[in-house]
Amino acid sequence: MATDGTVRxxxxxxxxxxxxLARHRFRPLEGLVWLAMxxxxxxxxxxxxxxxxxxxxxxxxxxxxxxxxxxGIVTLGHAAFFGVGAYTAGLTAIHLSNEPFLGxxxxxxxxxxxxxxxxxxxxxxxxxxxxxxxxxxxxVLHEAANKLGSVTGGSDGLQGVTxxxxxxxxxxxxxxxxxxxxxxxxxxxGWLFARILVGSPFGRSIxxxxxNLVRMRAIGSPVRLRLLVVYGISATMAGIAGxxxxxxxxxxxxxxxxxxxxxxALIMLILGGVGRLYGAFxxxxxxxxxxxxxxxxxxxxxxxxxxxxxVLTVMFARNGVLGLVDSVLAWRRRAA
Amino acid sequence: xxxxxxxxxLLETQGLSKSFGALVVADSIDLTLRPGARHALxxxxxxxxxxxxxxxxGTLQPTAGRILMGGEEVTGLSPEARVRKGVGRTFQxxxxxxxxxxxxxxxxxxSERDGFAGRIFRARKAERRAFEEAYAIxxxxxxxxxxxxxxxxxxxxxxxxxxxxIALALKPKVLLLDEPAAGIPSAESHVxxxxxxxxxxxxxxxxxxxxxxxVFRLASRITVLVQGAILVEGTPQExxxxxxxxxxYLGEKSH
Amino acid sequence: xxxxxxxLVSILFHGLAYGMILYVISVxxxxxxxxxGFANLAHxxxxxAGGYITVTLMNGFGIHFFLALxxxxxxxxxxxxxxxxxxxSRLYTASELDQVLxxxxxxxxxSAAARYAWGPLPQRMILPESLSGQVDxxxxxxxxxxxxxxxxxxxxxxxxxxxxxxxxxxxxxxxAVDNRRMAEAIGINTRRLFTATFAVGSGLAAxxxxxxxxxxxxxxxxxxxxLVYxxxxxxxxxxxxxxxxxxxxxxxxxxxxxxxxxxxxxxxFFIFLAMxxxxxxxxxxxxxxx
Ligand SMILES: Nc1ncnc2c1ncn2[C@@H]1O[C@H](COP(=O)(O)OP(=O)(O)OP(=O)(O)O)[C@@H](O)[C@H]1O
Ligand SMILES: [Mg+2]
Numbered sequence: 001m002a003t004d005g006t007v008r009x010x011x012x013x014x015x016x017x018x019x020x021l022a023r024h025r026f027r028p029l030e031g032l033v034w035l036a037m038x039x040x041x042x043x044x045x046x047x048x049x050x051x052x053x054x055x056x057x058x059x060x061x062x063x064x065x066x067x068x069x070x071x072g073i074v075t076l077g078h079a080a081f082f083g084v085g086a087y088t089a090g091l092t093a094i095h096l097s098n099e100p101f102l103g104x105x106x107x108x109x110x111x112x113x114x115x116x117x118x119x120x121x122x123x124x125x126x127x128x129x130x131x132x133x134x135x136x137x138x139x140v141l142h143e144a145a146n147k148l149g150s151v152t153g154g155s156d157g158l159q160g161v162t163x164x165x166x167x168x169x170x171x172x173x174x175x176x177x178x179x180x181x182x183x184x185x186x187x188x189x190g191w192l193f194a195r196i197l198v199g200s201p202f203g204r205s206i207x208x209x210x211x212n213l214v215r216m217r218a219i220g221s222p223v224r225l226r227l228l229v230v231y232g233i234s235a236t237m238a239g240i241a242g243x244x245x246x247x248x249x250x251x252x253x254x255x256x257x258x259x260x261x262x263x264x265a266l267i268m269l270i271l272g273g274v275g276r277l278y279g280a281f282x283x284x285x286x287x288x289x290x291x292x293x294x295x296x297x298x299x300x301x302x303x304x305x306x307x308x309x310x311v312l313t314v315m316f317a318r319n320g321v322l323g324l325v326d327s328v329l330a331w332r333r334r335a336a
Numbered sequence: 337x338x339x340x341x342x343x344x345x346l347l348e349t350q351g352l353s354k355s356f357g358a359l360v361v362a363d364s365i366d367l368t369l370r371p372g373a374r375h376a377l378x379x380x381x382x383x384x385x386x387x388x389x390x391x392x393x394g395t396l397q398p399t400a401g402r403i404l405m406g407g408e409e410v411t412g413l414s415p416e417a418r419v420r421k422g423v424g425r426t427f428q429x430x431x432x433x434x435x436x437x438x439x440x441x442x443x444x445x446x447s448e449r450d451g452f453a454g455r456i457f458r459a460r461k462a463e464r465r466a467f468e469e470a471y472a473i474x475x476x477x478x479x480x481x482x483x484x485x486x487x488x489x490x491x492x493x494x495x496x497x498x499x500x501x502i503a504l505a506l507k508p509k510v511l512l513l514d515e516p517a518a519g520i521p522s523a524e525s526h527v528x529x530x531x532x533x534x535x536x537x538x539x540x541x542x543x544x545x546x547x548x549x550x551v552f553r554l555a556s557r558i559t560v561l562v563q564g565a566i567l568v569e570g571t572p573q574e575x576x577x578x579x580x581x582x583x584x585y586l587g588e589k590s591h
Numbered sequence: 592x593x594x595x596x597x598x599l600v601s602i603l604f605h606g607l608a609y610g611m612i613l614y615v616i617s618v619x620x621x622x623x624x625x626x627x628g629f630a631n632l633a634h635x636x637x638x639x640a641g642g643y644i645t646v647t648l649m650n651g652f653g654i655h656f657f658l659a660l661x662x663x664x665x666x667x668x669x670x671x672x673x674x675x676x677x678x679x680s681r682l683y684t685a686s687e688l689d690q691v692l693x694x695x696x697x698x699x700x701x702s703a704a705a706r707y708a709w710g711p712l713p714q715r716m717i718l719p720e721s722l723s724g725q726v727d728x729x730x731x732x733x734x735x736x737x738x739x740x741x742x743x744x745x746x747x748x749x750x751x752x753x754x755x756x757x758x759x760x761x762x763x764x765x766x767a768v769d770n771r772r773m774a775e776a777i778g779i780n781t782r783r784l785f786t787a788t789f790a791v792g793s794g795l796a797a798x799x800x801x802x803x804x805x806x807x808x809x810x811x812x813x814x815x816x817x818l819v820y821x822x823x824x825x826x827x828x829x830x831x832x833x834x835x836x837x838x839x840x841x842x843x844x845x846x847x848x849x850x851x852x853x854x855x856x857x858x859x860f861f862i863f864l865a866m867x868x869x870x871x872x873x874x875x876x877x878x879x880x881x
Contacts, residue, residue: 013475016483017467020439021460074688121867125874127687128630128830132822133870136863139819143859200456201447201463204436208444211433218393218431219445219506220419221453229454259815263695270692301707307699314693315681 024199033281034188041180049176050292054285055183056244059190061268061280063237066194068266069275070203071230072210073123076262077134078238080118080141081111083257085239087145089246090158098164104186104243111239112232114141119231123224135259142257158252172248179248186244190237191277197233198277206230267310273320282321344407345370346422346540347510352391352401354384354564361387363565364401369510369540374532376555377544380584384564385544386428389512393425394418405510419448424508426499428515428544432487439483441498442470445505473501477531493520500531511535513543517550529553552576560584600731602849608737609806610844611744614837616799616807617824618751619792625768625831627683627785633694634796635814635821636701640667641797642809643705646714656719660801668794675789683785698814706811713808740802747798748837755833764788768831823866829879838877 040051060082067073085107092106122133145152152158165171170178197203208216209223216223246252255261264287272283287306294302317324347369354362361384369375377385390396392403394415403411405421413421433441446466447453455462474480477497482490487498496519503511513532517525525547532541532554545551551558551572558575560567568578575581620634641663648659682690722739725732755761767774767781775781800809807817823843828836846865850858873879 012480013468013471016439016471016480017464019484020437020443020467021464068688072688074691076691121871125826125870128624128822129826129870129874129876131630131632131691132819132826133867135819135822136866140860140863147856197456201453201459201466202456204440204444205448205453207436208433211435212431214395215427215431215433215502217395217415218419218425218427219448219502220416221448222416226454259818266692266695270688274688301703303699304703304707307696307701307703310692310696310699311678314685314689314696315678318685318689 026195033278037184041177041184048180050288052176052179052183052248053245054288055180055187056241056248057265057268057284057288058280059183059187059244060238060241061265061272061284062187062190062194062277063234063241064265064269065275065277065280066197066237067231067234068269069279070198070210071206071227073227073231074131075122075134076131076259076266077118077122077136077138078234078265079257079259079261080134080138081115081235081238082242082245082261082265083138083141083145084114085111085242086246086252086256087152087158087242088239089243090161090252091151093161093163093246094158098162100163100166100182100247103163103247104240107239107243107246108236111242112236115235115239116228116232119228119235123227123231134262138257138259138262142254145254145257152252155254157254158246161246161250161252163247163250172250176248183244183248186240190240194237194277202226202229267306269320270310270313271320273322276319276322279320279322286321345404346373346406347392347542348404348407349388349392350402350404352388352398352403354387354391354396354398361564362391362398362401363563365561365564365566367559367566367569369542371509371538371540373540373542374554374556375540375542376551376558377542377561378546378548378551378558379561379567383561385561386514387564388561389425389514389542389544392418392512393423419506419508422509423512424503424506424510425512426503426514426516428518430492430495430499430519432495432498432502434486434488436487437484438474438479438487438490438498439467439470441487442473442501442505443467445502446470449506470501470505473504474498476534477501477504478527493524496520497527500528504531504535508539510540511542513541513545515544515546517545517547525550597731598852602852603845604733604741605737606845606848607841608740608744608844609803609848610841611741611748612799612803612806613820613824613844614799614840615744615747615802616796617821617840618833618836619789619795620821621825621828621830621832621836622764622768622788623792624825626764626771626788629679629683630687630690631679631694632691632818633697633701633814634792635818636698637667637671637793637796638800638807638817639701639705639809639813640670641800642804642807642813643709643714644797645801646716646804646809647709650715650717656722660798663801664794664798667797668790671793672786672790675786679789680782680785698818702811702814705813709811711811713810714804716804716809718805736805740806743802744799747795751795752833760784760787823862825876827866827869827876829876832876832878835876835878 041048064078067075067078088110089103089107092103096102118137122130122137125133146154163172166178166182172178172182205216205221205226208221209226213223242256245256268283268287269279270283271286272279272281291302294305313320319326345368349365349367352362352365353360365388377388379385387396391398394413398411402409405418405423410418410421433444436444443466444453446469447462450462450466452459452462471480471483474483477500479494479497482494487495496516500513500516517528520528529550532543535541543554555572557569558572559569560575560581562584567580567584568575570578616638617634620631623629623631644663644666645659648654648662649656682693718736722736724735726735726738728738755764763774763779763784767779767784771781807813810816820843824836824840827843828839843862847858847862850861854861
């Protein structure tokens with residue numbers, strides 16, 4: 001019988017095993033995405049400032065995809081970590097040192113800690129209660145930032161953030177050249193990490209929790225711990241995204257910690273496609289370019305169109321743009 | 337079987353009880369499984385068989401009574417901790433990871449058992465071994481060819497076998513099988529029989545099953561549960577000739 | 592001493608009025624969540640719609656408050672039937688995430704529409720003569736409007752509870768919340784039950800929105816602004832129960848009012864901390880089933 005541990009798979013088995021291991025190999029198409037982003041630098045120089053903002057949101061949405069899409073934790077409060085990162089980076093620059101990497105580091109640590117602490121509370125619950133708690137944490141932190149005006153600048157926002165040249169060489173200029181490359185590089189590292197995480201045994205186990213919590217318990221998985229770890233990791237990434245926003249805009253506003261920011265990230269995620277890692281890279285640009293265009297054209301009513309798009313996406317394109325692409329590809333394959 | 341009677345029980349329940357409000361679904365159940373036990377738990381629908389499994393695995397908390405494994409009390413332990421102590425189970429209704437492949441369904445259990453399921457980096461070797469072992473288990477129960485397909489897409493009967501494969505992957509000391517053959521076409525139900533017969537002889541198996549032919553082939557002891565309480569326990573011969581059991585089962589058939 | 596007592600009574604009174612309004616608005620959310628498992632974050636949209644309709648009918652068309660309220664309730668209930676049949680019902684089996692995003696989409700659309708139609712500012716409700724001023728309850732005077740709120744909400748709540756305890760619809764509803772499969776097996780048409788429940792819940796929300804327009808200001812961001820309060824009522828009370836949210840809502844109303852009065856700077860913190868503590872103690876809420 002197969003359970004005695006000393007197993008030698010058959011020839012077919014060897015193939016099955018390699019095929020399974022290869023599922024998470026890097027594909028050339030993935031490199032193309034990054035080449036396109038690099039090319040964007042030269043192709044649309046006037047979009048560089050917007051580009052860096054898009055990269056930041058990509059990173060934030062990517063972090064959200066890990067908890068929502070992979071671990072299945074439907075949170076409304078991810079902005080809390082983004083905001084904590086943003087404020088921490090700002091305060092670090094003002095009071096400690098304006099070395100950008102130090103800012104990223106302190107922001108990551110602070111957001112990660114807040115993630116773990118809040119996770120200890122939030123992850124004991126599910127469903128509406130979990131949503132309410134995550135929402136409540138955003139409110140509490142927002143209120144805290146608002147009330148601690150002497151530290152955070154309150155509703156005026158945190159001003160006077162400066163950033164030293166990156167690696168002592170490139171300063172963040174007004175035209176967003178450095179910001180484009182800097183945020184792009186951090187996003188690349190974030191993506192690389194997320195990519196490894198998702199393909200790891202840990203990644204599979206959080207998908208297992210999403211798919212079937214009862215079964216995960218029944219195979220002895222420390223479910224609560226796993227969720228806490230993934231929540232902390234994701235909060236850390238969100239905090240880094242927040243720090244990047246602070247560093248590139250040299251300012252932190254209270255809007256960094258609002259439900260609206262969480263909501264926007266969720267929208268970007270579902271637009272692109274949930275639980276597929278690249279959803280962030282599709283959803284964030286679409287949303288932000290649309291916002292750029294629509295808000296200019298009709299600032300009062302544009303949220304209506306966003307809402308409508310959301311409703312239609314849920315009704316007719318559950319897997320987002322990438323899901324549609326998949327369906328079209330599958331359909332063409334069948335037709336061929 | 338006589339030799340194993342002297343060994344300490346792998347699983348023992350003492351006065352295990354559970355009620356949902358006024359409904360008593362487990363009524364002071366005493367049950368002992370020793371190494372090598374092949375024990376069947378039978379009883380009419382709603383007798384509380386699945387509830388018993390849920391109590392033992394920690395999915396439900398008992399209202400009274402104790403659960404011991406290898407002489408050690410586990411009543412307050414989490415389901416996870418009990419698995420680490422060696423309980424494995426299958427579910428009466430398939431409970432699989434629908435969007436993972438058949439192989440991954442089994443490999444996920446192997447990785448939890450071997451303790452590398454929480455790893456993010458440097459897991460490639462362990463991962464390969466897990467896949468190899470998972471494949472070998474699948475091959476052992478005759479569904480190796482389904483390994484790469486999403487588990488949701490394969491036939492229900494084969495999903496039942498994946499259910500068993502996951503439990504086997506944990507290498508449990510006590511294996512609780514909740515109607516493993518239910519939903520498997522009768523032409524293939526012999527696979528379940530083969531699997532149970534090929535299990536390591538020293539583990540204890542509790543099998544819940546409605547198919548009496550299967551029960552009599554597999555079990556050396558049988559417990560009959562009715563309305564949450566043990567009606568009788570005995571060898572297959574004793575049970576087959578017990579008038580109370582006949583009554584319960586005839587009563588069952590007559591409606 | 593007298594002053595403290597008087598302040599205390601006043602806080603309790605305002606808190607009770609506030610809590611009862613919160614309950615009338617939120618109870619539908621608790622039942623839909625318990626019955627259909629649907630995470631309807633857009634529940635507040637119905638309350639907001641009720642508020643806008645009431646205020647517009649009163650201020651714009653001079654219609655009496657009561658008539659305006661009843662109209663708002665009926666219009667919103669009917670509209671919700673259409674919404675439920677056309678949209679919501681398709682998502683009952685969808686994932687929680689899809690439901691959440693769908694209802695966030697509804698919130699976005701509703702608040703954009705409200706801003707478009709009524710502008711960004713909160714609506715001012717001009718109370719009818721009979722409801723302004725003070726009323727003397729023997730031992731002291733109270734604001735008439737709040738007294739009215741408590742009485743009317745009390746009547747609505749009593750009617751609701753009686754309806755659930757005594758009518759056939761109520762019995763079916765209880766059976767379905769308890770065990771949906773079983774209810775279907777004994778021939779209850781859960782599909783119709785869902786629609787009816789949804790309509791009643793939305794109608795109540797509209798009533799609450801209109802009644803409470805002076806407490807929870809009617810503005811485009813309404814559904815988001817107060818979402819967390821509705822969710823607190825439902826989670827702390829326990830899903831699928833009718834009485835749990837009542838206790839939670841009154842607790843919330845009184846605590847919130849007390850905090851705003853005593854520690855206006857940090858009121859919100861206290862509320863949230865208390866709620867988090869409570870949920871740590873009972874993750875399924877005060878009256879929720881484990
Ligand atoms: N969570 C629960 N709440 C209330 N009652 C429950 C719950 N779970 C099970 N029951 C009841 O407990 C009784 C025993 O159920 P159980 O599933 O253990 O029976 P069983 O012997 O496994 O039946 P079957 O042969 O149909 O699988 C049934 O009457 C069932 O309705
Ligand atoms: Mg059963």
